[in-house]
Amino acid sequence: MIAAALVGLALAATSWQWQLDSPPRAPFSKVGMYDVDGRDTPAATVRALHAQGTFVVCYLSAGTWENWRPDARRYPRRILGRPVAGWPGERWVDVRAYRGRLGRILARRLDVCARKGFDGVEPDNVDGYANRTGFRLRAGDQLAFNRWLARAAHRRGLAVLLKNDDEQARALAPRFDGALVEQCVQYRECFRYRAFARAGKPVFAVEYRRTCPPGHPPWLDLMLKRLCLDAWRRPCP
DSSP, X not given: OHHHHHHHHHHHTTOEEEEOSSOOOSSOOOOSEEEXXXXXXXXXXXXHHHHTTOEEEXXXXXXXXXXXXXXXXXXXXXXXXXXXXXXXXXXXXXGGGGGXXXXXXXXXXXXXXXXXXXXXXXXXXXXXXGSOOSSOOOHHHHHHHHHHHHHHHHHTTOEEEEESOGGGHHHHXXXXXXXXXXXXXXXXXXXXGXXXXXXXXXXXXXXXXXXXXXXXXXXXXXXXXXXXXXXXXXXXX
């Protein structure tokens, strides 16, 4: 089952849409991949996207707690850290707890993605060790957590994308099936994801600007988006 998901991900690497502000509605963009919120998007929408031949990815935040999620009360207070700057109602979590309560919460979320028929998953905020989380997270802690996420996704037949963990991208490329990165052109970080391209794995990239940047790496599947991640998109050649 995971082999079929990987083939679908490879075929999706020609065009894509990332829409998290609300579940997409028909008529859908004719793209190879849709990345949507796993909790808010119903299974019927996933089936409708499949009907047009679209690979569908389930977004979830793995490294932060969000107070509006139905399972927010399941998080023990001891694993909740500092607020995430610029995102009200969101706090970093202690990813070292993946062997306990946090792991069980995230496993349930992955189960929801699988039951709804998603093809892949995009776990967000998997670079806590490089941020002020309120915990003394080390690079090794993050690597262990991220590798666990990849294994957990694969066990459910889901492809998995690495999100924004540029400093560990080379080490994690063998475990993940692709990457999704924000503003790597702006911050000159795209080269860190070259290991994915060399392995024939897609790198989906977003820039928050009005015009496509010149001279970006040809192996990026690059598009422009608004920060709210609504339906607007502009692909970059």
